[in-house]
Amino acid sequence: MQSANKPIPVRSAHLNRWPAWMDMAQGATGLILVLFMWTHMFLVSSILLGKDAMYFVARLFEGEPMLGKPYPILVSLFAVFILTLIVVHAVLALRKFPNSASQYRTLHQHLGNLKHADSSLWYVQVLTGFALFFLASVHLYQLITHPADIGPYASSDRVWSGRVWPLYLILLFVVELHAGIGIYRLVIKWGLFLGDNAKRNRKILHSIKWALTIFFIVLGLFTLGAYMKIGAEHADRVGERYVPSYHQTESNHQIQTDLQVESDADAESPASPH
Amino acid sequence: MKTIYTDALVIGGGLAGLRVAIGIRRRGHDVVVLSLVPPKRSHSAAAQGGMQASLGNSSMGQGDNEDVHFFDTVRGSDWGADQDVVRMFVNTAPKAVRELAAWGVPWNRVERGDHQSVIDGKNVTLTESEEAHGLITARNFGGTQKWRTSYVSDGTGHSMLYTMSNQAIAEDIPVHERMEAVALIHDGERCSGAVVRNLKTGELINYVAKSTCIATGGYGRLYRATTNAVINEGMGTAIALETGVAALGNMEAVQFHPTAIFPAGILVTEGCRGDGGLLLDVDGHRFMPDYEPGKKELASRDVVSRCMETHIASGKGVQSRFGEHLWLDIRLLGKKHIDTRLREVKEICNYFLGIEPADSLIPVRPAQHYSMGGVRTDFRGESPTLKGLFAAGESACWDMHGFNRLGGNSVAETVVAGMIVGEYMSDFLESSAGDITVSSALIRDAYNKQAKYMAGFGDRNRTENPLHIMREMQELMSANVAIFRNTERLSSAVEKLQQLAIRAQKISVRSSARGANPDLVAAYRVQKMIKLSLCVAQGALQREESRGAHFREDFPLRNDKDWLCRTLATWSEGATMPTLNYEPLHVNKMELPPGWRGYGVEDRVDHPDTAARQAEVDAVRAKFEGGDRFAAQEALMPYSDKLPEKLRRRNARLGEKGDTQ
Amino acid sequence: MSQNTKHEVSSLNTIPVKNVDGLRRLTINIFRHNPEDANSVPHMDSFVIEEADSMTLFIALNELRENQDPTLQFDFVCRAGICGSCAMLVNGRPTLACRTLTKDLPEVITLAPLPGFALIGDLSVDTGVWMRGMSERLQTWVHSQEERDFCEMEEKMEPELADKIYELERCIECGCCIAACGTAQMRPDFVGAVGINQLARFRLDPRDERTDADFYEVVGDENGVFGCMTLLGCDDMCPKSLPLAQQLAYMRRKMALAS
């Protein structure tokens, strides 16, 4: 007798590629968002280096150094791009949400029983993701509609006098938690850095994850504090735009341009209290 | 009353049962497998050490072949085995390993170059050839002349059973899990299936089949200290006994394994000693060479277990709260070896003893391990007395182990028996013998009898707790029918077992709720187990000699003159004791006439025909000296027509061509 | 070997039991329900038992059945931690009861059946039928069209590869990874780490002739690798310490590439 095995079953002609692609898209959008978030945090925190630094960064993103003059529309476009990413990401992630009351109940019971760190972290991610959908949309909507409102004074005024700092405070915690957990899970999901001692390496990754989250939250708190301080000091001059120190010593012409742009963008009114 | 019809009913989803079922399925018949538990949880999964087959790939296995395996097995059996069956077995074992290799078992492989190993307490370097690189390797086991035991780390049984079970799934074989055969349906001549209890719902179902195979494993749970799983209660063996027609062979032949961890009784594999581990006493003295200067720790299991018990009795045991034990030392094998080749052993030590075997000694003491006895069948696996009833694996006694089984020969037997019995059952189904006409009255009666029997336990006048009776029986067996036996202990055991049997009539089952009802399960099982215990104890009492694992202090010698025979136990309906008969083994047909095993006691009482047969054998061997070993074998004891045709061909080895198709 | 050889026994271990004196009285709360009995309602029963030396949950539960409640249902087979029968929730976490020593547990112990499987009664669940369904769905066997003659030499295999395959084959289908997986708990069709790991084992095996596209067919969807949300309860609670995180990631990568 021969040890023949069962033949390979006939495969259907087309693979359904959607599940793989959606999974990759979810991860990719998440990854881009996290990288963006962290970059964004560094950029915003430039205020800690002084108003000039922050001013420079803001103009940089409006394309001034390359294009000769700032185009706030670039900011709007970028914000639209990020919002699209978030929408795509959120729609894909939504598939993973518990989708019925009974699933929620099962999940709660499960997490309660298990007391397992990574599982609970995932639930934190679901909750923060859900919150982000609203918080980030509000924030982005505002940027899209008022792209030029970015500057040491404009931003600080919005934070303080526009009273959006509570939103930012919540957003900070929510987004950093979500991003930290997200990137940690993404790395493990695709098996990066697990090496041949996965258990130990996962512990290390876990610590790195918390370190990153805490680092960005602290950085964020300082940054927000800085804006609030400037905003408070500037409360009586709401609407005034910042003139960087290096411009004050340079030619009038450039200051002119600067003002010109700001009025173009109809940015004189105080930040809308979203 | 629900009835299921099938061509073949296989009772047991371990290695043996599943391989039988696959064979039958491949011949195109319907087959249903029953199992108490999901098949992958059968006790075959617990086999750690390995599977014997004379592949001869590794350097220490060089020169191995069917002949050497045959001699080792017959000597191991203390000449109790049926030598035809052993021949069939050794020729099929290499095929079985290779078939399993093709099906997916990740056998450990030979690695070219030098390796450090421990032999007899010393570090040695073994060199493997380029040519053998990547072939299936082997480790050393007790009672063998060559390293012959193929293995998968120390999870051999697990890998084999998973592969086998997956293969059964691939073949679409239905396995009805949590189904317990509680009686065979038969008319005194022909078996036609079984009455089965559903262990989820408590429902009784009839399985009517043209042929039935018992592959239910061993009966280790007759003993308190055993390495066996809690489901190894011998139920398949018992329902065959209860037919009154089928016989059980050599029930007194019960093996005790030297290294069960103390006191839990969980096994650590013979591979520990095969790989170089030592046995030490209270002083840290390696005592086995004192008793067995030749094979030392690697004498056969019956011998090593007896030496250990003797050594403990001489005051050299280690005292502990639970009683006395000895030490197994595998520290010398090194952490790497333990972490890769003895992983389950390591886990067991970690979890149950809280020790690290690379640094600490393991407390061990012999415990019941294997049931050589079982449903008596011919070489086809069929009962000679009840037509249509087959048996395979540990539950069968077609008799390849005689009075002692070699380590690694059992999982090999399960698969080999599966391959052979599967073919013969198919032949049976295809012949006119396979036809059945079962009357519905027969089925109904069998069913009603069981239904009434089960209901009877609810009777109010009953008072006994089945689990307490079970415990008493187990303690009795462990104390009196174990490694050292004598008239006094055995007759007291028989007497007390009979008293227990009477008490067992009064077992009460307190719950009548639908469902599995574990109390009821214990109730009907313990009654059957007492019957099996009586077969063991009475068989041991009557056998006034020592052979293999059966050792009588009052008859310490093997006595071929009076006892070169197989015990057959039957149980007539309503009887309180088994009826014992004896079936002789024929010296003048033996390829290997009785002699000294090469270890253990050398003195014996010879059979009157032994000398003449030995001379005959020597003459034939001399004639073929240096010639064709197959021709010599054929001249001594032709057997190959007993194998199904497809299993007759010769096995290829390095430097030896096989028969190709 | 010289008869006088003494082997180092200075590290003589005694049978480890920390609670020799001061044995505790344990309270064991057990989930009870018999779905076969129309009158049975799920509830918890509380038992008190004297702790003994080296007591495992196997010993404790059998003692309860023997002396306190003969109807108590639970599953043990090997009682040595190798067959996977006895997985249950011990104080909320899935584990093998037979190798859990009571001395490692607090004085109050809560036992519940594994969630995610059909309940047979009390602590007994039907993992077997679940696992067979998984096996049939994922076709967890070697698929090969080659006809090998088993009288011939076996096919060679690199020793290292054989070890690697065994590493993944050590799964005992206990179901702990399903009970520990939030995804599997919410979505009953999810094959879980046990299924994905088994396919990874066959993908690694050169004897299996299936391609990645074949594997994709059975596991490339939301009930397979892409359903796993990397909660890693499986990896942390697998009693055999299988490298599940790596296998899940490995299969995800391979299946993503195959798409």
Ligand SMILES: Cc1cc2nc3c(=O)[nH]c(=O)nc-3n(C[C@H](O)[C@H](O)[C@H](O)COP(=O)(O)OP(=O)(O)OC[C@H]3O[C@@H](n4cnc5c(N)ncnc54)[C@H](O)[C@@H]3O)c2cc1C
């Ligand atoms: C701890 C341990 C280690 C071992 N190690 C080795 C080793 O290294 N090498 C070796 O060669 N041998 C070893 N053995 C022996 C070997 O494992 C067994 O002899 C062999 O696996 C038995 O296989 P089987 O198929 O006959 O029975 P089992 O695997 O025991 O299967 C019995 C089957 O029958 C079913 N069943 C039982 N009763 C009924 C019933 N009434 N109705 C329906 N179904 C029923 C059970 O559910 C089960 O599926 C070891 C044994 C033990 C205990």
Ligand code: HEM
């Ligand atoms: C705005 C709405 C958002 C929602 C509703 C949301 C929701 C989710 C959810 C539920 C998950 C888990 C999915 C899973 O387990 O498979 C997830 C993963 C992730 N999210 Fe978000 N998220 C949002 C925004 C963001 C933002 C702004 C970032 C960047 C900072 C981000 C980064 C990530 C990352 C990296 C992952 C891991 C991806 C993966 O596992 O494949 N998300 N998100």
Ligand code: SF4
């Ligand atoms: S992967 Fe681990 S937890 Fe899951 S079934 Fe297998 S052994 Fe159990």
Ligand code: SF4
């Ligand atoms: S990683 Fe998480 S989701 Fe994936 S199988 Fe394991 S426990 Fe389930």
Ligand code: FES
């Ligand atoms: S009973 Fe086998 S693993 Fe616990």
